[in-house]
Each structure stands twice: as structure tokens, then as C-alpha cells.
Amino acid sequence: MKKVSILVVAVLLGIITSCSEAASSDDEVRYFTMDGDKLQRPTDYRKWVYVGTPTTPNDMNNGKAAFPEFHNVYIDPTSYKHWKATGEWREGTILIKELVSVGTKAAVSGNGYFMGDFIGLEATIKSKKLFPNEPGNWSYFSFTNPGSKELKNTATAFNTNQCNSCHEGNAQDDFVFTQHYPVLRAAKGAGEGITPENTSSRPKTMIIGEWEPSAPTPENLDLEIPLEKEALFAYLKSGAYKEFKTQEKEKHPSTGPHTQVGLPVRVFMNDGIANSLASNRDEHPMGASIVKEMFNKNGELSGWAVMVKTQDGSDNGLGWFWYEVTSTEDSGALAAMGNGVNGCISCHQIGNRDMVRTSFPFQD
Numbered sequence: 403m404k405k406v407s408i409l410v411v412a413v414l415l416g417i418i419t420s421c422s423e424a425a426s427s428d429d430e431v432r433y434f435t436m437d438g439d440k441l442q443r444p445t446d447y448r449k450w451v452y453v454g455t456p457t458t459p460n461d462m463n464n465g466k467a468a469f470p471e472f473h474n475v476y477i478d479p480t481s482y483k484h485w486k487a488t489g490e491w492r493e494g495t496i497l498i499k500e501l502v503s504v505g506t507k508a509a510v511s512g513n514g515y516f517m518g519d520f521i522g523l524e525a526t527i528k529s530k531k532l533f534p535n536e537p538g539n540w541s542y543f544s545f546t547n548p549g550s551k552e553l554k555n556t557a558t559a560f561n562t563n564q565c566n567s568c569h570e571g572n573a574q575d576d577f578v579f580t581q582h583y584p585v586l587r588a589a590k591g592a593g594e595g596i597t598p599e600n601t602s603s604r605p606k607t608m609i610i611g612e613w614e615p616s617a618p619t620p621e622n623l624d625l626e627i628p629l630e631k632e633a634l635f636a637y638l639k640s641g642a643y644k645e646f647k648t649q650e651k652e653k654h655p656s657t658g659p660h661t662q663v664g665l666p667v668r669v670f671m672n673d674g675i676a677n678s679l680a681s682n683r684d685e686h687p688m689g690a691s692i693v694k695e696m697f698n699k700n701g702e703l704s705g706w707a708v709m710v711k712t713q714d715g716s717d718n719g720l721g722w723f724w725y726e727v728t729s730t731e732d733s734g735a736l737a738a739m740g741n742g743v744n745g746c747i748s749c750h751q752i753g754n755r756d757m758v759r760t761s762f763p764f765q766d
């Protein structure tokens with residue numbers, strides 16, 4: 403009897419230790435060091451997994467981009483592995499954003515934006531243990547020393563409203579802007595044994611232009627809004643959508659990038675979409691239609707953005723007809739027109755409401 407119980411205890415202990423090892427091993431691996439509440443400048447990150455390089459050059463932002471440079475983003479290898487296995491960020495995830503100036507704008511290959519020099523370093527870390535009170539347990543740091551050639555050696559976390567809020571509201575996956583990192587999108591929950599870059603499949607976005615349709619628009623649908631180029635423009639000019647019962651009372655500053663963030667917009671919804679949103683449906687029915695008026699800085703109407711469901715299923719945005727025109731006189735001033743426009747989808751897929759971004763019911 404005694405022997406048996408010792409055996410049981412031993413086995414149990416074995417199970418317990420192996421479980422806790424499995425649970426803690428990844429969590430315990432850290433690629434950074436805290437000095438009290440200060441983060442020491444991370445090192446060796448150029449050996450981590452590189453996930454992408456967004457750029458917001460001054461020339462495309464009225465000469466005053468908030469971060470007018472390249473952002474080379476890296477993630478620590480253990481967190482990448484965990485993301486690939488689970489599609490989630492583990493305790494201790496760290497992402498580095500290394501700032502690189504825009505250098506020359508011409509090369510033998512053509513005109514463009516070419517990287518200049520390393521000018522700054524930022525980091526974000528997810529840790530429940532270290533940042534229990536931060537939204538999502540993410541904290542943000544910068545080692546950049548404007549006007550100096552030296553980076554700081556330690557950094558204190560920014561206040562929540564300086565960094566977290568924008569990430570919380572706009573990033574696709576738990577505060578991280580995976581919509582701008584193809585490496586992370588390809589790896590999300592792909593499976594432990596899978597190496598995404600070794601597979602032959604490539605998403606359509608890599609082949610088809612961002613603002614081109616990636617699916618045919620069904621013809622001869624009997625919808626409230628015509629989908630043919632000239633007929634649609636004439637419909638918008640006529641203002642017929644103003645008959646929709648569900649509409650924002652007034653124009654208000656846009657939070658999206660249509661025209662320019664902050665310029666006025668006003669949204670109109672037909673019954674198909676309004677009823678579907680009101681009943682929290684995952685997918686909106688065929689015929690669901692939204693028209694968004696866009697205004698210039700003088701408050702004059704300057705164009706329209708339109709979304710129309712051409713089938714019941716969302717099909718990752720292929721089931722939506724996307725349209726944006728940036729003139730009220732020229733039907734040819736199109737930003738995009740057709741089903742499955744990936745440039746529109748990449749932003750509109752955030753939020754799990756079958757592509758609809760505006761808050762609903764409308765706030766007065």
C-alpha cells in the first residue's frame with residue numbers, strides 16, 4: 403500500500419512539474435530587462451524576426467508626418483513562435499520599432515523612398531505581471547533622443563493616452579498593427595509545425611493591386627443603388643440616398659482616412675444594413691447599402707464612399723462592392739470601384755461587424 407501511494411505521489415509530482423514547466427517555460431523567456439520601472443535598451447533585436455517596414459513620408463502627409471520615416475519592426479523569436487502556434491501574444495511579448503530616416507528618393511531602379519540612417523528606437527511589451535493596469539497589459543517606450551546621435555540607455559513607459567489608446571482603437575490584433583505586417587498575418591495561428599514562407603500559397607493581395615477589384619461584381623442585381631459607374635455617379639449626384647431613414651443628423655469629423663482624418667463626413671444607411679446592424683448580425687444581407695458623404699475643409703461636398711453587399715455571405719470582403727469617388731463633377735475620379743477591393747478591406751475587416759466601421763446606433 404505504502405509503495406503504491408509513493409508511486410502515485412511520484413507520478414503526480416511528475417505531472418505537476420511537467421505541466422508547470424510547459425506553462426511557464428515560454429512565459430519565463432524574456433528578451434528585455436527592467437531596471438525598476440525603467441526598460442533597459444533592448445539589444446540584438448536585428449537578429450529577431452523581422453515583420454515589416456511601414457513608411458509615412460512627409461511628402462504624403464502635407465509635409466508634417468508624425469513619424470516621417472521608415473519603421474522597421476521586429477518581434478522576439480519566442481513570441482513569434484507562440485503567435486504562430488496560437489494566434490495570440492504571450493506574456494513577455496516584445497516588439498521593436500527601429501526608425502530609419504528617408505534617404506535618397508532616386509535610385510537606378512527608379513524614383514521612390516530609400517532608407518537613410520537609423521535615427522530612433524521604440525518598443526512595446528505585453529506583460530500582465532509588469533503592467534497589470536495598462537489596457538491590454540501593453541506598455542510603450544522610446545529610446546529616441548531627438549537631436550542627439552546617442553540613444554537613451556533606459557526608458558520609462560509612456561502614459562496610457564500617449565500611445566496605448568491609438569493602438570487599442572486601431573490595431574488589428576490586440577494592440578499590434580498586424581494589418582501592416584504581412585509576416586505576422588501569414589503566421590497568425592498557422593500552426594507550430596508550419597513555416598509560412600515555405601508554403602507556396604500567396605494571398606491575392608500580393609498579386610492584385612490594392613485598389614483594384616479582386617472579384618467580379620455580379621450583374622443585373624435588382625438593388626436600391628445602381629452599381630454601374632455612370633448610373634451610380636448619377637444616383638449619388640441626385641442625392642436619392644438622402645431618403646434613407648437611418649442617417650447621421652449632421653456631418654462630423656472623420657476618424658477614418660477618407661479624404662483626410664478630421665475632415666467632415668456623413669453616413670446614410672438603407673434599411674437592409676440598418677436592420678442587420680440593429681440585430682447584431684454577423685453578416686449583412688444582399689442589398690445592404692451605405693453611402694458616406696465626404697466634405698472638404700470648407701465644408702463643401704467633395705465626393706462619396708459607398709459599400710453595397712452583392713451577396714449574403716461576406717466572403718472576406720469579396721461579397722461587398724466598394725466605391726469611392728473624390729469629385730462631385732467627374733465620374734472618373736475614382737479611388738476604387740468593384741468587389742473585393744483589398745485596400746478598403748484591409749481596414750474595414752477590423753472589428754468583426756462584416757466590414758462596417760462606423761459606430762452604430764449613430765451618436766447624436
Ligand code: HEC
Nearest residue numbers: 456473497499524525526542543564565568577578579582
Ligand atoms: C495615432 C496613432 C498612434 C499613436 C498615438 C501611436 N502609435 Fe505606435 N503605431 C501606430 C501605427 C499605425 C503603427 C503601425 C504602422 C507604423 O509603424 O507606422 C504603430 C506601430 C508601433 C510599434 C510597432 C509594433 C506595433 O504595435 O504595431 C511600436 C513599438 C509603436 N507603434 C510604439 C508607439 C509608441 C512608443 C507610441 C507613443 C509615443 C505610439 N506608438 C503611439 C499608430 C500609433
Ligand code: HEC
Nearest residue numbers: 656657658694707708709724725726738746749758759760
Ligand atoms: C485606413 C483605413 C480605411 C481604409 C483604407 C478605408 N476605410 Fe472606409 N472607413 C474607415 C473608418 C475608420 C470608417 C468609419 C469612421 C469614419 O469614417 O469616421 C470608415 C467608413 C466607411 C464608410 C461608412 C460605413 C462604415 O463602414 O462605417 C464607407 C461607405 C467606407 N468607409 C467605404 C470605404 C471604401 C469604398 C474604401 C476603399 C476605397 C475604404 N472605405 C477604405 C477606414 C478605412
